[in-house]
Amino acid sequence: MKHAMVGLLALLGLALAQQRPEDVIRGQCEKAEVVAELWHGFTGGAPKTALENLVIEFNRTQGGQVCVRPISQGNYRDLSTKIKAAFTGGKVPAMAQAFENNMALYLESDALVPMSALGVDLKGVNPLFANAVTMNNQVYGVPFNKSVQLLYFNRDLLKKHGAKVPVTIGEFIATAKRISQEEKAPVYFFQPDTSTFSYWFFTLGGSYLQNGKLVLNSPKAVEALELLAQGVKSGWARPITSGFINQNFGAGPFGFSTDTSAGYTFYLQAAKFDLGVATLPGRTDKQPGFGLVQGTNLVVFKRADDEEKKVAADFLKFAISPRAQAVFGVAANYVPVNSGSGVDPLVTRYIKENPAFGVAITQARYARFEPALSSWEQIRFDILGQAIRETVLGQSTPKAALDKAQKAAEDLLAGRTR
Ligand code: FGO
Numbered sequence: 001m002k003h004a005m006v007g008l009l010a011l012l013g014l015a016l017a018q019q020r021p022e023d024v025i026r027g028q029c030e031k032a033e034v035v036a037e038l039w040h041g042f043t044g045g046a047p048k049t050a051l052e053n054l055v056i057e058f059n060r061t062q063g064g065q066v067c068v069r070p071i072s073q074g075n076y077r078d079l080s081t082k083i084k085a086a087f088t089g090g091k092v093p094a095m096a097q098a099f100e101n102n103m104a105l106y107l108e109s110d111a112l113v114p115m116s117a118l119g120v121d122l123k124g125v126n127p128l129f130a131n132a133v134t135m136n137n138q139v140y141g142v143p144f145n146k147s148v149q150l151l152y153f154n155r156d157l158l159k160k161h162g163a164k165v166p167v168t169i170g171e172f173i174a175t176a177k178r179i180s181q182e183e184k185a186p187v188y189f190f191q192p193d194t195s196t197f198s199y200w201f202f203t204l205g206g207s208y209l210q211n212g213k214l215v216l217n218s219p220k221a222v223e224a225l226e227l228l229a230q231g232v233k234s235g236w237a238r239p240i241t242s243g244f245i246n247q248n249f250g251a252g253p254f255g256f257s258t259d260t261s262a263g264y265t266f267y268l269q270a271a272k273f274d275l276g277v278a279t280l281p282g283r284t285d286k287q288p289g290f291g292l293v294q295g296t297n298l299v300v301f302k303r304a305d306d307e308e309k310k311v312a313a314d315f316l317k318f319a320i321s322p323r324a325q326a327v328f329g330v331a332a333n334y335v336p337v338n339s340g341s342g343v344d345p346l347v348t349r350y351i352k353e354n355p356a357f358g359v360a361i362t363q364a365r366y367a368r369f370e371p372a373l374s375s376w377e378q379i380r381f382d383i384l385g386q387a388i389r390e391t392v393l394g395q396s397t398p399k400a401a402l403d404k405a406q407k408a409a410e411d412l413l414a415g416r417t418r
Pocket of ligand 1: 101
């Protein structure tokens, strides 16, 4: 009998240990009096699990009365679509992930609580990320899962062709061209979207805002798009038009990509080759290229009740603490937003064992944001993204596509279209 008891307990322990994080959270929230929902745009993999584990740890410190419940709303764009829908009728969560342009949009509905009202400050937060959540001199969120683009490469393929990791754009193109010729297939994989375009555009010296005005058809933009279109035409660049690059390794020989640091765990899992990561090729060998900052901030909505806001405030403080940022960053290859994370033994040890994480931290010193305009999400996907796709697939020329995009963006910004 005693044996059976011990056996049962052991089994129970095993079951508990193997409980999915989502189920642990459900248990934590079952008895809680206050449940603060956190709507997010993670659909799976390391980022989602890392967020859930962070929430579990937070909930454990709350004594059972209150809890945070993360709820996936699909991908990032599904998330903002659902939040906008909730503004007009539905239930708004206490917290959500938000890109800077989403914050600008939500602010137009006066939907966000300033961090000062919650007693949350950004002490210790990297100014690059802190500035991005500061709008009209007020801080409206905390940077949480911030990524930066990196150069991913196939070490086996480079070795096979006696190639070095390229440091400049010139070297990059020459190397990709040569290997592609020898492989008889394009080895630079890229998604023809605004994220990839932004790396080339920023690194060539472009900027989206000129004297406060959005310019999508500048000479630098034409140059960046020309480069990608030429890459496809001359056979060293392969456009990936559906799914993530890590889901397309089977499409041909993968040599390089310029992609989010948060893709690292997905790449590693999918790669049947020795995966390497480096800082992005720069315009010169003096410094790396500029990586686009992506990933999101956490915001708190005014419509949440006071008790939920209190939980949200405590969670935000916890989420940006050096320790939480170190654990989360290490797990999903996001850049820790807190400078204090740099001395966390977890970070220093992981950098030694896993250079990709160190590369992301270095690359974050050479980083740029897309404009924080309230209609940017629509512009980046439906207008600029469309121009990039069309051009790369040979249906338009860079200049014509970008001129059309400029006109469409101006119409949108002037309220002539929706
Ligand atoms: C993604 C998107 C925006 C905006 C940029 C904006 C909206 C881009 C780009 C469009 O957190 P990041 O760095 O990376 C994501 C993370 C969690 O899902 O893992 C990446 N991932 C996921 C699965 C996988 O198989 N491979 C992989 O790499 C995933 O990308 O965010 C980068 C990708 C995109 O979603 O297609 O940020 N982005 N600015 N999205 N809605 N609005 O303004």
